[in-house]
Amino acid sequence: MGEVHKSRSIRLLVFIVIALAAFFLSNVVDELRVFQGASLSVYIVAIASIVLLTGYSGQISLGHGALMAIGGYSAVLAHNHWKVSIPISFAIAIVSTAFFGSILGWAAARLKGPYLAGTTLALAVGLPSLANQFSVLGGEQGLAFDVGAPPKSLGSDFTQYKWYFWICALAALIIVWITQNILTSRYGRQWRAMRSAPISASLSGIQIGRSKVLAFTISSGIAGLAGAMLVMTLNLVTPSAFPLSLSFAIVTGAVLAGVTNLGGGVIGALVLVAIPDIADLLAGKMGGAEKISANLPGFITSLILIVTVLLLPNGPKLSKLVSHKTK
Amino acid sequence: MFGSIRHKRSLVAAATLATAALTLSTLPAQAFSPHYEVGVSASTIKLGITIPLTGSAAPGYNKVPAAMSAYFNYVNDNGGVNGRKISLVVKDDAYLPTLAVAKTNDLVLKDKVFAVVGALGTANNKAVASSVNLGRRGIPSLFINTGYSGFADKAKYPTTYPLLPSYIVEAKIMGQYIKDNYAGKKLGLIYQDDDFGSDAQAGFKAAGVKFDVSVPYASGSQSAASGAAWVGKLKAAGAEVVVVFGVSSATGVALAASAALSYKAQWILGSVGGDATTLKALGVPAAILTGAQGASFLPSPGDATDEYIKQFQDINTKYNAGAVFDNNVLIAMNTAMLTVQALRAAGSNPTRAGLMAALESKGGSFASASFSPILYSSSSHVGYTGYWIGKYNSSGVMLPDGGKYTLYTTDSGAGAVNTVASKRPAMPAKGLPNN
Numbered sequence: 001m002g003e004v005h006k007s008r009s010i011r012l013l014v015f016i017v018i019a020l021a022a023f024f025l026s027n028v029v030d031e032l033r034v035f036q037g038a039s040l041s042v043y044i045v046a047i048a049s050i051v052l053l054t055g056y057s058g059q060i061s062l063g064h065g066a067l068m069a070i071g072g073y074s075a076v077l078a079h080n081h082w083k084v085s086i087p088i089s090f091a092i093a094i095v096s097t098a099f100f101g102s103i104l105g106w107a108a109a110r111l112k113g114p115y116l117a118g119t120t121l122a123l124a125v126g127l128p129s130l131a132n133q134f135s136v137l138g139g140e141q142g143l144a145f146d147v148g149a150p151p152k153s154l155g156s157d158f159t160q161y162k163w164y165f166w167i168c169a170l171a172a173l174i175i176v177w178i179t180q181n182i183l184t185s186r187y188g189r190q191w192r193a194m195r196s197a198p199i200s201a202s203l204s205g206i207q208i209g210r211s212k213v214l215a216f217t218i219s220s221g222i223a224g225l226a227g228a229m230l231v232m233t234l235n236l237v238t239p240s241a242f243p244l245s246l247s248f249a250i251v252t253g254a255v256l257a258g259v260t261n262l263g264g265g266v267i268g269a270l271v272l273v274a275i276p277d278i279a280d281l282l283a284g285k286m287g288g289a290e291k292i293s294a295n296l297p298g299f300i301t302s303l304i305l306i307v308t309v310l311l312l313p314n315g316p317k318l319s320k321l322v323s324h325k326t327k
Numbered sequence: 328m329f330g331s332i333r334h335k336r337s338l339v340a341a342a343t344l345a346t347a348a349l350t351l352s353t354l355p356a357q358a359f360s361p362h363y364e365v366g367v368s369a370s371t372i373k374l375g376i377t378i379p380l381t382g383s384a385a386p387g388y389n390k391v392p393a394a395m396s397a398y399f400n401y402v403n404d405n406g407g408v409n410g411r412k413i414s415l416v417v418k419d420d421a422y423l424p425t426l427a428v429a430k431t432n433d434l435v436l437k438d439k440v441f442a443v444v445g446a447l448g449t450a451n452n453k454a455v456a457s458s459v460n461l462g463r464r465g466i467p468s469l470f471i472n473t474g475y476s477g478f479a480d481k482a483k484y485p486t487t488y489p490l491l492p493s494y495i496v497e498a499k500i501m502g503q504y505i506k507d508n509y510a511g512k513k514l515g516l517i518y519q520d521d522d523f524g525s526d527a528q529a530g531f532k533a534a535g536v537k538f539d540v541s542v543p544y545a546s547g548s549q550s551a552a553s554g555a556a557w558v559g560k561l562k563a564a565g566a567e568v569v570v571v572f573g574v575s576s577a578t579g580v581a582l583a584a585s586a587a588l589s590y591k592a593q594w595i596l597g598s599v600g601g602d603a604t605t606l607k608a609l610g611v612p613a614a615i616l617t618g619a620q621g622a623s624f625l626p627s628p629g630d631a632t633d634e635y636i637k638q639f640q641d642i643n644t645k646y647n648a649g650a651v652f653d654n655n656v657l658i659a660m661n662t663a664m665l666t667v668q669a670l671r672a673a674g675s676n677p678t679r680a681g682l683m684a685a686l687e688s689k690g691g692s693f694a695s696a697s698f699s700p701i702l703y704s705s706s707s708h709v710g711y712t713g714y715w716i717g718k719y720n721s722s723g724v725m726l727p728d729g730g731k732y733t734l735y736t737t738d739s740g741a742g743a744v745n746t747v748a749s750k751r752p753a754m755p756a757k758g759l760p761n762n
Contacts, residue, residue: 140546234428240425
């Protein structure tokens with residue numbers, strides 16, 4: 001027991017050190033990097049939801065973009081109609097998306113492999129455009145989500161982007177810390193047992209169905225938070241904020257870092273944030289046509305996904321080393 | 328036991344990161360050149376634009392950036408603006424507000440432009456205003472390509488300068504025209520279901536025009552099938568005069584569908600979707616366009632007797648190889664010429680604040696192709712306020728009713744629609760501003 005407590009407190013210490021480092025970094029780098037830091041936090045949270053779902057419980061989802069949309073719209077509606085604060089609107093996003101996820105998970109627990117992928121994919125295609133059908137959701141024009149200027153006490157040169165970054169980074173650190181604790185808890189162990197050997201897991205008393213629904217529910221809640229963070233950085237929620245490519249991007253990010261590795265999610269998120277820059281660079285080399293750079297990111301994401309699955313199915317070396325050692 | 332090794336490693340990593348951060352924080356802040364505003368150097372001025380180059384709304388609009396660059400290059404080859412060459416960074420937003428936000432962030436943070444010029448779309452500009460918050464940052468957004476009346480609200484959009492007459496103005500003028508010429512006919516309206524369309528409805532309401540059938544469409548949803556559905560509704564209601572207040576792609580779909588379904592009506596096309604070249608490229612048969620009516624605030628692009636058109640056509644031939652000279656090219660060049668005048672007026676060492684001050688004090692006197700005056704002042708961000716009404720001939724050129732341009736002007740409020748004598752500053756020699 002002492003060992004567990006010790007490792008938990010060390011983990012907490014690590015998170016606090018990272019938080020301090022992020023805080024100092026946000027004061028030094030330029031605004032673009034600060035804004036990218038906010039996007040990075042969004043991706044880290046979204047990837048964490050996939051790691052929990054796919055890496056641990058063994059269920060596939062190509063529809064997490066749709067779950068992010070639910071989180072995004074919930075946060076905005078709560079913020080705009082009930083005038084709740086940002087943390088509360090984020091909490092509402094988590095709860096409402098988790099609720100939706102539990103229903104979805106109930107259906108998903110009966111599906112396997114490509115069927116589950118297909119079902120969730122349909123969700124990613126269809127759900128965000130539902131917003132066009134209900135005027136309360138603002139159609140393609142969307143709804144504004146103004147979290148306001150940073151508090152005056154932070155100083156006059158504290159930019160809006162830094163404010164986004166602080167909120168997103170804090171939310172990401174908290175949720176990743178919680179996720180890490182869930183994954184090392186008995187639920188995490190149950191999920192892993194269920195993923196690797198469902199029959200022996202059920203023989204040892206794990207209720208497969210319930211366990212799968214629980215994983216889907218928690219994963220959805222995390223995705224909902226990512227959605228709320230995303231729309232905050234955009235100041236706006238519209239269906240086009242959750243394209244199909246977003247669902248693919250976060251799966252790519254998770255696969256990239258070895259889908260069972262929460263810490264590796266940071267690498268996946270870094271790559272996702274860097275892709276548009278790389279695309280711009282390449283498009284510049286290819287004559288700089290804006291038409292090329294608009295389509296290149298999707299192409300690069302797909303390419304990275306294919307190459308990773310072919311060459312590094314368990315993520316880069318780092319995770320191999322760790323998994324080797326855990327033997 | 329592996330756990331402790333792993334944690335030791337993450338501790339070391341975190342500590343390294345923290346040390347690096349602390350070391351970096353002691354470095355001096357970025358050393359910017361103290362003499363120039365962001366986006367301005369000794370030899371260049373960098374501007375940016377977001378506009379749909381791909382997606383369903385792209386046809387027509389995708390010609391705008393090249394035509395603007397063509398005019399800027401023409402000016403650059405003739406000495407530039409106070410010796411500086413203008414460059415235009417173009418970003419495709421596919422007519423999606425989220426992309427417009429992301430791309431404008433890029434323009435501001437990555438490309439570090441001096442100002443945004445000609446950004447297109449009502450929903451897009453609204454999203455950018457609230458998200459990127461150009462107002463709070465003091466970044467000018469000049470001559471935005473939308474007629475949403477709300478953008479003239481200086482308190483809400485302090486750095487935004489609309490140029491187009493508002494959609495309310497356009498709808499009021501059209502409404503008056505319909506009352507004068509088509510009284511007693513059954514009326515139909517196709518409009519975009521967002522602020523663009525709600526402005527139009529407000530204008531028609533102010534003019535006292537009631538439509539027997541109204542067909543809203545969601546932005547980005549237009550297809551041949553939806554066109555057939557719209558025409559079906561118009562046909563069922565027996566509409567004899569139909570106003571299309573939409574983007575080119577929606578207008579094209581509506582006209583093509585009515586040709587296919589042999590539905591005959593007197594069409595009145597809003598200025599946004601009324602460019603004949605774009606409509607023809609979208610598959611609209613010439614026959615259905617002939618006799619249709621439209622409204623415009625610029626002279627007809629086919630009118631080579633107009634000194635502005637003639638000069639712009641000349642620049643288009645030399646600097647914009649291969650582009651057909653249409654309304655999109657005309658608006659682009661007109662916007663670019665106003666931009667050059669604004670930059671000149673901002674002085675030899677332009678700042679963002681100086682640019683906006685110059686627009687407000689001198690913008691009303693700038694040379695531009697429209698017959699309508701520009702109403703910029705220290706208390707107003709309203710641009711043009713007038714339209715003329717015309718009819719498309721068999722070659723798709725819209726010519727003014729009765730052979731000469733009659734300008735109708737009004738405001739976005741309850742003001743009356745007036746007829747005014749069209750007057751404008753002469754085109755500067757060779758199309759090069761000398762203000």
